[in-house]
Amino acid sequence: xxxxxxxxxxxxxxxxxxxxxxxxxxxxxxxxxxxxxxxxxxxxxxxxxxxxxxxxxxxxxxxxxxxxxxxxxxxxxxxxxxxxxxxxxxxxxxxxxxxxxxxxxxxxxxxxxxxxxxxxxxxxxxxxxxxxxxxxxxxxxxxxxxxxxxxxxxxxxxxxxxxxxxxxxxxxxxxxxxxxxxxxxxxxxxxxxxxxxxxxxxxxxxxxxxxxxxxxxxxxxxxxxxxxxxxxxxxxxxxxxxxxxxxxxxxxxxxxxxxxxxxxxxxxxxxxxxxxxxxxxxxxxxxxxxxxxxxxxxxxxxxx
Amino acid sequence: xxxxxxxxxxxxxxxxxxxxxxxxxxxxxxxxxxxxxxxxxxxxxxxxxxxxxxxxxxxxxxxxxxxxxxxxxxxxxxxxxxxxxxxxxxxxxxxxxxxxxxxxxxxxxxxxxxxxxxxxxxxxxxxxxxxxxxxxxxxxxxxxxxxxxxxxxxxxxxxxxxxxxxxxxxxxxxxxxxxxxxxxxxxxxxxxxxxxxxxxxxxxxxxxxxxxxxxxxxxxxxxxxxxxxxxxxxxxxxxxxxxxxxxxxxxxxxxxxxxxxxxxxxxxxxxxxxxxxxxxxxxxxxxxxxxxxxxxxxxxxxxxxxxxxxxxxxxxxxxxxxxxxxxxxxxxxxxxxxxxxx
Ligand SMILES: Nc1ncnc2c1ncn2[C@@H]1O[C@H](COP(=O)(O)OP(=O)(O)O)[C@@H](O)[C@H]1O
Ligand SMILES: [Mg+2]
Numbered sequence: 001x002x003x004x005x006x007x008x009x010x011x012x013x014x015x016x017x018x019x020x021x022x023x024x025x026x027x028x029x030x031x032x033x034x035x036x037x038x039x040x041x042x043x044x045x046x047x048x049x050x051x052x053x054x055x056x057x058x059x060x061x062x063x064x065x066x067x068x069x070x071x072x073x074x075x076x077x078x079x080x081x082x083x084x085x086x087x088x089x090x091x092x093x094x095x096x097x098x099x100x101x102x103x104x105x106x107x108x109x110x111x112x113x114x115x116x117x118x119x120x121x122x123x124x125x126x127x128x129x130x131x132x133x134x135x136x137x138x139x140x141x142x143x144x145x146x147x148x149x150x151x152x153x154x155x156x157x158x159x160x161x162x163x164x165x166x167x168x169x170x171x172x173x174x175x176x177x178x179x180x181x182x183x184x185x186x187x188x189x190x191x192x193x194x195x196x197x198x199x200x201x202x203x204x205x206x207x208x209x210x211x212x213x214x215x216x217x218x219x220x221x222x223x224x225x226x227x228x229x230x231x232x233x234x235x236x237x238x239x240x241x242x243x244x245x246x247x248x249x250x251x252x253x254x255x256x257x258x259x260x261x262x263x264x265x266x267x268x269x270x271x272x273x274x275x276x277x278x279x280x281x282x283x284x285x286x287x288x289x290x291x292x293x294x295x296x297x298x299x300x301x302x303x304x
Numbered sequence: 305x306x307x308x309x310x311x312x313x314x315x316x317x318x319x320x321x322x323x324x325x326x327x328x329x330x331x332x333x334x335x336x337x338x339x340x341x342x343x344x345x346x347x348x349x350x351x352x353x354x355x356x357x358x359x360x361x362x363x364x365x366x367x368x369x370x371x372x373x374x375x376x377x378x379x380x381x382x383x384x385x386x387x388x389x390x391x392x393x394x395x396x397x398x399x400x401x402x403x404x405x406x407x408x409x410x411x412x413x414x415x416x417x418x419x420x421x422x423x424x425x426x427x428x429x430x431x432x433x434x435x436x437x438x439x440x441x442x443x444x445x446x447x448x449x450x451x452x453x454x455x456x457x458x459x460x461x462x463x464x465x466x467x468x469x470x471x472x473x474x475x476x477x478x479x480x481x482x483x484x485x486x487x488x489x490x491x492x493x494x495x496x497x498x499x500x501x502x503x504x505x506x507x508x509x510x511x512x513x514x515x516x517x518x519x520x521x522x523x524x525x526x527x528x529x530x531x532x533x534x535x536x537x538x539x540x541x542x543x544x545x546x547x548x549x550x551x552x553x554x555x556x557x558x559x560x561x562x563x564x565x566x567x568x569x570x571x572x573x574x575x576x577x578x579x580x581x582x583x584x585x586x587x588x589x590x591x592x593x594x595x596x597x598x599x600x601x602x603x604x605x606x607x608x609x610x611x612x613x614x615x616x617x618x619x620x621x622x623x624x625x626x627x628x629x630x631x632x633x634x635x636x637x638x639x640x641x642x643x644x645x646x
Contacts, residue, residue, distance in 0.1 A: 204421035208435045209410030298466040
């Protein structure tokens with residue numbers, strides 16, 4: 001009753017019935033405080049947990065930076081050929097590397113390559129098993145799908161906050177931020193790929209007495225591979241899109257140069273490093289698409 | 305030697321969340337349509353009792369949707385029954401534990417599918433040895449056995465091709481080789497030749513019959529084609545709406561169709577290819593006949609022998625050459641023509 005006597009109807013409709021200012025402040029404070037407590041309790045332990053990851057990343061960075069550039073170009077060219085089996089792409093890749101190196105970005109490019117390689121590997125190691133798990137039950141799928149949606153849509157700065165609070169500035173938090181953004185496609189497409197496997201072929205495996213594990217390795221994974229690979233391709237692209245954000249929390253490479261260019265309004269520096277990222281993306285994309293096509297070569301079932 | 309016959313007993317399959325609940329209603333005569341309309345459950349199989357003899361080809365025939373695929377999938381339990389038993393060597397397949405069932409599928413059965421269901425990412429030979437691989441048999445041994453069976457089905461030289469490089473007929477040969485390589489006593493074939501062109505289908509039937517002459521497997525063969533059923537089947541069971549409406553030899557079914565539905569089926573049949581001389585012969589030797597026709601010959605072949613010889617009648621002789629009866633050209637031709645009442 002009181003509500004109607006104290007306020008007019010227009011007031012009720014125009015002013016949103018929000019929480020009182022003090023309650024809201026306490027609410028936010030409560031969350032912040034409890035997370036800080038969590039950080040104090042667990043921060044060191046979590047840092048220790050990620051220590052091996054840091055070592056792998058640092059080791060890999062050192063390795064690619066220390067490798068003589070001609071050898072690196074040969075290795076990358078060979079990898080491109082192994083994946084795509086076309087000389088055109090090899091030539092394109094080598095030229096790109098030479099131009100980027102000539103323009104003074106060799107070392108930064110190596111750092112970025114290391115970051116992308118390690119984060120993609122991490123996404124695959126976590127993402128594929130997660131996708132397999134998801135394909136096994138509709139309930140798991142119903143739980144994981146919205147989480148993936150959030151990971152892909154929430155502005156990345158938002159999850160930088162807790163990561164920074166927990167781990168501070170550094171390579172590992174950068175890597176984790178990249179992975180949070182980049183992992184959903186591998187998970188989704190592994191799940192989808194397995195679910196799309198021809199039911200007839202699965203039934204044949206059952207009829208010949210395949211155990212669930214045998215079915216996974218002899219039928220589901222091989223037939224899902226083209227889809228899984230499309231997911232890996234997207235993951236690489238998304239990881240590349242995150243290199244500037246990663247630079248923001250302390251990962252060096254092309255991204256940190258872009259950041260420097262933004263802070264100082266260096267147009268040329270920004271453009272050059274930005275285009276170098278694009279060049280890497282194009283090479284990765286073309287190679288992985290060609291590779292994906294090769295995977296698919298025998299997969300189409302023809303009846304009749 | 306172990307008895308490799310299969311006994312299906314009192315088998316019911318009702319598709320839906322709560323199939324068991326409606327078994328009684330079906331036993332009391334509820335029809336497939338009624339069950340579907342009233343309770344949203346689909347009647348798959350109804351009181352199936354079939355003795356599938358060992359080392360023979362048991363054909364299951366029926367129109368699309370009559371429950372053939374459902375029935376054959378109960379033999380290796382790709383489908384769980386609602387109630388009923390499938391007995392093989394004294395054991396009920398429907399009661400096996402998961403691991404026993406897997407062993408049963410690996411060692412006792414092999415299946416050939418209508419849509420081939422080959423592994424598209426594997427070569428012909430690695431498809432053929434798939435069953436052995438699942439059994440954990442080493443590669444060299446498995447490859448040798450697969451190669452042998454690929455040769456037997458006429459795929460010599462195709463070992464390293466991929467399924468999608470082959471025609472449908474060739475793909476199904478791979479399917480057959482995969483099943484044979486498994487070296488199982490029971491061969492399950494669900495419309496294995498239905499997707500093939502008529503000429504290729506006849507070829508495959510010939511291959512199957514030739515193989516069976518030496519292999520003596522218990523074969524369950526599904527088809528919707530009566531000619532195929534009559535050519536291959538030592539025994540035939542006809543399904544309609546999930547129930548067996550007649551079973552027997554091909555000859556029995558053609559000569560005495562159980563109802564109008566089956567007579568409809570059999571009226572187009574080339575009876576000369578189904579009916580044997582023994583069925584129509586008169587007792588007693590025909591002294592004036594000089595032609596001898598072996599017992600068990602088809603009327604078609606008997607008619608050919610008669611017309612080639614120019615004689616009007618012939619004696620039927622058993623394995624030792626002794627006469628056991630006689631036929632005339634007239635009676636042979638009459639029996640080959642579809643009677644008007646059908
Ligand atoms: N998984 C299923 N769920 C519900 N109904 C099914 C299922 N599988 C088959 N049926 C139904 O059971 C009947 C028999 O099907 P099926 O055995 O495939 O017939 P056929 O092989 O003779 O063509 C059909 O009415 C079909 O719709
Ligand atoms: Mg069918």
